[in-house]
Amino acid sequence: MKKTITMLLAAAVSSVASAHHSAAVFYKMDEEITLTGKVTEFRMGNPHLRIYFDRVNEDGETEKWMAEGGSRTVLLRHNWTGNEIKEGDVITMTGNPSRDEDSNIVHVKDIILADGREMFAEDLNPDNAARLLEERRRRD
Amino acid sequence: MKLMKPRLAIVVAAMLPCLAAAQTGFEGVWSGAMTTPNDEHWKVEDITHCWAGCPLVPYQQLGAMLDDPANDELTWEELEGRYYGSMAQHLRSISTEAGLEILNGSTDANNPSIHCHDYGYMRQSLNPLPMAIINNGDHLTFKYEEWNQERTVYIDGRDFPANMQPSQFGYSIGHMDNGDLVIETRGIAADIYNPFSGGGGYSDQVVGMEHYSLSGNPPVLSVVMTLTDPVTLKEPYRFHKEWLSTPDLVLLEDSCVDVPGEF
Numbered sequence: 001m002k003k004t005i006t007m008l009l010a011a012a013v014s015s016v017a018s019a020h021h022s023a024a025v026f027y028k029m030d031e032e033i034t035l036t037g038k039v040t041e042f043r044m045g046n047p048h049l050r051i052y053f054d055r056v057n058e059d060g061e062t063e064k065w066m067a068e069g070g071s072r073t074v075l076l077r078h079n080w081t082g083n084e085i086k087e088g089d090v091i092t093m094t095g096n097p098s099r100d101e102d103s104n105i106v107h108v109k110d111i112i113l114a115d116g117r118e119m120f121a122e123d124l125n126p127d128n129a130a131r132l133l134e135e136r137r138r139r140d
Numbered sequence: 141m142k143l144m145k146p147r148l149a150i151v152v153a154a155m156l157p158c159l160a161a162a163q164t165g166f167e168g169v170w171s172g173a174m175t176t177p178n179d180e181h182w183k184v185e186d187i188t189h190c191w192a193g194c195p196l197v198p199y200q201q202l203g204a205m206l207d208d209p210a211n212d213e214l215t216w217e218e219l220e221g222r223y224y225g226s227m228a229q230h231l232r233s234i235s236t237e238a239g240l241e242i243l244n245g246s247t248d249a250n251n252p253s254i255h256c257h258d259y260g261y262m263r264q265s266l267n268p269l270p271m272a273i274i275n276n277g278d279h280l281t282f283k284y285e286e287w288n289q290e291r292t293v294y295i296d297g298r299d300f301p302a303n304m305q306p307s308q309f310g311y312s313i314g315h316m317d318n319g320d321l322v323i324e325t326r327g328i329a330a331d332i333y334n335p336f337s338g339g340g341g342y343s344d345q346v347v348g349m350e351h352y353s354l355s356g357n358p359p360v361l362s363v364v365m366t367l368t369d370p371v372t373l374k375e376p377y378r379f380h381k382e383w384l385s386t387p388d389l390v391l392l393e394d395s396c397v398d399v400p401g402e403f
Contacts, residue, residue, distance in 0.1 A: 045397035046256070046287075073269055073285055073392040074174060123268075124187060128177050132184035137212050 027096035027107040035106060036092045037065055042085040045072050049121060051085060051093070051108070067093050067108040069121035078120060089114035093121075164295070166321050166352060167275045169391070170361050170383035174268040179384055181360060186382065189223065193266025193381035195337055196364060198227040227338045231377070239340060239372030246332065246339030256396040258287040260331025261309050261348060265291075265365060266381045270389055280314060285391040293323050300326055306344040321352040337379070343371035359385045 037053035049069035054062050069075070076082075085091060095108035111119045173182045173191040185202045202223045205211050211219065235243060259267060267286040274281040278296035283289075293312040304311055304327030314323040325348040332341035346369040353362050361383040366376045 043397045045395045050397070071174075071269070073394055076392055077175065123174055124177055124191070129184055129188050132182070132187065133206075133216060136184055136206050139209075 027105075028099055029096050029107075031097055032094060033097050033106060034092060034094045035065065035067075036090065039085055039087055039089045039091060040064075041087065044075065044080065044082040048072075049075060049080075049108075051091070051111075053091070055104075063104055065104040065106065067095065067106045067111075067121075069108045069111075070123040074123045075121070080119065084113055084117075084119060085111075095121075163275060164280070164316060164321055165319065165354060166273050166280070166361065169270060169272045169386050169389050171270040171386040171389055172268050172381065172383050175270050175389070176384050176386065181356075181382075181384060188220075189336075190381065192263075192268040192334055192336070193363075193365070193379045195227055195230060196378040196380040197230050198223055199380055201226050224338075231338045231340055234373055234375040234377055235340065236372055236374055238343070239369075239374075242332075242342075242372060243338070243340035246335065246341070258289060258308075258396075261325060261328045261346075262331065262342070262365070262367065262379070263334050264289060264309065265348070265350065266334070266363075266379055269394070270386065270391055271383070272391060283391065285394055287396070288394050306330070310348070319354070321350075323350040323352070324348070325350070341372070342367060342369045345369055345371045361385070 035053075035055055037055035039051060039053045041050075041052040043050045048071060051067040051069075053065050053067065055065050057063050070078075072082075091114055092112040093106060093108045094110045095106045098105040098107075109120065109122045111121050113119060173187045176182070177187050183203070183206075185199065185206065189202065190199055202219070205214075205219055205222065214222075231243065232240065258264070264284060264286065265282075267284060269285040271285065272281075272283040274283060278294065280293040280295055282291040282293065284291070291309045291312065293314040295314045295316075297315075298313060300311055300313065306327055306329040308329055308331075310325040310328035312323050312325040314321055316322075328342075328344060328346050328348060330342060330344045330346075333339065346367055349366045349368075351364045351366070354360070355362065363379075363381050365379040365381075367373065367379075368376050
């Protein structure tokens with residue numbers, strides 16, 4: 001039950017988060033994918049954190065992808081510095097795929113960096129929203 | 141005419157800035173739900189749908205739905221669907237034909253915020269990142285972390301200038317009303333609402349009234365922003381947002397990177 005609520009609230013938190021500056025992409029918040037790729041470009045600025053990367057698919061072909069995360073200053077307060085990722089790094093990202101199945105875009109939440117560190121890459125944590133909803137419904 | 145003694149004159153001169161900068165109570169650094177998500181003040185609807193301000197009527201409706209045990213069986217997706225439905229219905233019900241035209245034309249393609257075009261009056265006033273309110277005596281400066289922008293609110297009793305040309309944040313005049321800060325803004329350039337507020341936008345005939353109030357200890361800053369616009373709105377459109385006092389927080393440098401067209 002908690003997982004379901006978390007997932008649904010992830011949709012709420014992240015759909016608005018993606019609209020903080022940009023409603024250009026929309027994601028399937030009820031689906032989660034994990035991708036590993038080699039970074040070609042990393043930007044930690046408005047509208048959001050963006051990672052451009054090459055991923056080798058199941059057919060051995062190299063695909064161009066983009067991962068979008070949280071806002072710059074929010075991430076700086078979450079201990080990001082902007083130096084975590086550089087071109088050529090191989091990183092693993094977990095997040096939600098684009099609703100447009102022709103777009104290689106992922107709404108990234110968790111990243112395993114090249115040095116093995118795990119970073120939360122979004123503005124707001126859906127687990128927090130799930131907890132608040134449960135508390136609200138308990139009416140303590 | 142009796143001249144003031146030099147020493148007294150120096151003391152009085154030194155006091156003048158303090159006298160001029162009478163505190164309003166609203167000075168300080170304020171942070172919304174996005175920056176302080178773990179604070180016990182926030183409700184679920186604040187951190188999911190109102191961290192950058194939200195239309196007041198649908199926000200209140202969502203709160204009422206959450207308070208009603210009859211809705212406990214609804215999934216969040218169903219509640220959210222009703223919220224988005226009520227938000228769209230509300231804006232449509234108060235929009236003129238011109239307002240509906242802007243609303244229907246709101247697309248990702250014409251969203252200026254993905255191209256490093258900074259926010260207009262409404263979006264900037266309710267933006268999700270922290271802000272500082274600084275008292276300069278005759279005016280307040282609202283310093284926003286978002287886009288590193290500043291806005292001036294005159295509090296010296298002046299009137300609006302004649303022949304104002306529309307500008308990004310317009311011309312703001314504030315006054316105190318029973319401890320609340322009331323700001324009227326005119327001469328605002330046309331802009332869009334936050335896309336997640338349902339889209340749409342206002343004309344350069346819009347007038348903004350912001351009613352800021354303080355409550356609690358540590359203090360919570362609340363605003364109700366009321367927009368009236370004879371071109372796009374048949375009735376006033378109200379927004380709500382809250383901030384917490386975060387005196388130790390330092391505003392950070394924001395920066396923008398244009399989104400390339402490939403994605």
